[in-house]
Amino acid sequence: MHTPSNTSQSLTSYYSQQYNARASIPDHPDIFTRWQRDSALARRTNAGLLDVSYGPAAGERLDFFPAHKSSAPLLVFIHGGWWRSLDKSDFSFLVPGYLQEGFNVALTNYTLAPHATLEEITQQQCRALAWLYRQAEHYDYDPQRIVVAGHSAGGHLAAMMMAAMWPVWSDELPVDLVKAGVLLSGLFDLEAIQHVDFVANDLQLSEECVSRLSPAWMPQSHPAPFITSVGDLESEEFKRQNQLISESWFESHRHDVLLDGYNHLTICDAFGTPGHPLFESTCDLIHTL
Numbered sequence: 213m214h215t216p217s218n219t220s221q222s223l224t225s226y227y228s229q230q231y232n233a234r235a236s237i238p239d240h241p242d243i244f245t246r247w248q249r250d251s252a253l254a255r256r257t258n259a260g261l262l263d264v265s266y267g268p269a270a271g272e273r274l275d276f277f278p279a280h281k282s283s284a285p286l287l288v289f290i291h292g293g294w295w296r297s298l299d300k301s302d303f304s305f306l307v308p309g310y311l312q313e314g315f316n317v318a319l320t321n322y323t324l325a326p327h328a329t330l331e332e333i334t335q336q337q338c339r340a341l342a343w344l345y346r347q348a349e350h351y352d353y354d355p356q357r358i359v360v361a362g363h364s365a366g367g368h369l370a371a372m373m374m375a376a377m378w379p380v381w382s383d384e385l386p387v388d389l390v391k392a393g394v395l396l397s398g399l400f401d402l403e404a405i406q407h408v409d410f411v412a413n414d415l416q417l418s419e420e421c422v423s424r425l426s427p428a429w430m431p432q433s434h435p436a437p438f439i440t441s442v443g444d445l446e447s448e449e450f451k452r453q454n455q456l457i458s459e460s461w462f463e464s465h466r467h468d469v470l471l472d473g474y475n476h477l478t479i480c481d482a483f484g485t486p487g488h489p490l491f492e493s494t495c496d497l498i499h500t501l
Contacts, residue, residue, distance in 0.1 A: 227407040230449035233364075233476035243477045244302070251304035258307055266343035271323030272336055274344075275300055276351060277307045279316045285357035285498050286316045288344060290373075292364025292397075295333055296325040296414045306484035313486070313495050316353040318344060322369075326414040330402075330425055337369045338381055345389050357501045359392045361494070363480055367398020371427035371457060374436055391501050393438035394494050396479055397450050400428035400457040404449060428453075428460045435464045437500075439493050441482075443474035450476065469493050 234240045255262070260277040287310055291298050300319035307317045322328070322336045341360065348355035362370030374393045378385035399405060402422040405415070423429075438461070442454040458465045469490045474482055482490040 223407040224409050227404050227449065228409045230447040231405070231408045232410065233446070233450070236445075236447065237475050237477055240477060247302050247305055247480075251302055254304040254307050255301070258311060260304075260307070262301075266320075267336060267339045269323050269328075269336065271321055271328070272339065273300070273321045274340060275304065275319045277311060277317045278351065279311060279314055279353070281314060282352050283354045284314050284316055285359060285501060286318060286344065286348070286353040286355075287494075287498065288318045288320060288341065288358065288360045290320050290322075290337060290360065290362035290366035290369045292362070292366040294325075294411050294414075295322075295330060295365045295368075296411065303480070306480070309484055309486040309491060310495075315495075315498060316351070325411075326416070330415060330417065330421060334369060334372050334425060337373060338376055341373055341376075341389060342378070342382060342385055345385060357391055357498070358389060359394070359498050359501070360390050361394035361396065361483070362398065363396040363483070364476065365399060367395045368400060368402075368425075368427065371395055371398060371400055372425065374432050374438065374461075375427050375430050377433050388434045388436065390433075390436055392436050392497050394483075394497065395438060395440045395454075395457060396483060397442045397446060397476055398440075398453060398457065400426065400453050400460070402426045404453075428456045432461055432464060437464050437466050437497065439466050439469060439497055441469040441471055441479060441490050443471045443476060443479045445473065445475040446479075466497060467493070 262275045263273045266272050291303050300321045310317050320340045322333045345355050360370045360373045373390050378389045406417045440454050440458050482488045485491050
């Protein structure tokens with residue numbers, strides 16, 4: 213693996229290239245268009261509650277798709293986009309497969325940077341998970357089987373939910389609110405992200421922020437099992453991040469799902485496709501709870 217020399221310019225050049233996933237995927241506009249089309253179809257053909265408010269900010273909204281049976285598990289998916297782009301509605305295409313498997317699915321939004329800091333975005337996701345825990349009886353899912361999944365920046369936020377000290381957030385919440393996790397091409401060490409030029413202005417990451425919000429350098433709040441995955445066509449840095457969280461939380465890490473021929477975006481297709489090893493591993497993880 214190439215490592216940059218220790219100068220500000222070389223660090224910026226190296227990390228900006230490593231994390232510019234869209235630049236390495238020439239057909240990324242077509243992928244986003246396909247996601248939007250398939251997501252629109254999923255919303256038309258599956259009953260769901262859209263844009264439910266879980267907090268006071270305009271961005272604090274979620275979509276909830278109920279399972280066809282009572283007291284089923286809840287899979288919560290947090291989207292990526294460098295904390296500054298995309299929307300939960302872009303990922304409705306993930307829903308049908310997990311509904312067929314018998315799970316409830318929630319897709320969460322958050323206020324996008326720079327209109328919110330990364331710390332505020334993380335707190336919003338804490339608010340979303342706490343709201344979902346409290347609403348379990350109302351929406352008829354099992355609060356003892358809440359699983360969080362996230363992709364890219366959403367993988368970071370999912371990991372932060374697995375590290376959250378829930379009784380500190382609110383004393384009626386259990387420490388094991390999140391029972392399991394699925395971390396897809398996530399960002400777990402934010403030190404490197406400080407050097408990524410195309411997000412610097414929007415994120416404004418300080419050393420203090422990096423220290424507080426890098427899940428790779430903090431313990432899980434409890435040993436919730438989790439799986440990881442990264443595409444083999446992704447950069448060395450995304451692979452390093454994936455390995456880092458696997459090693460940092462090794463006692464709870466079930467396994468890493470190998471994805472030959474997948475990139476930073478098509479990993480989401482694998483996650484939503486019944487029969488694919490990543491989809492099946494996610495279902496297996498949830499069924500063991």
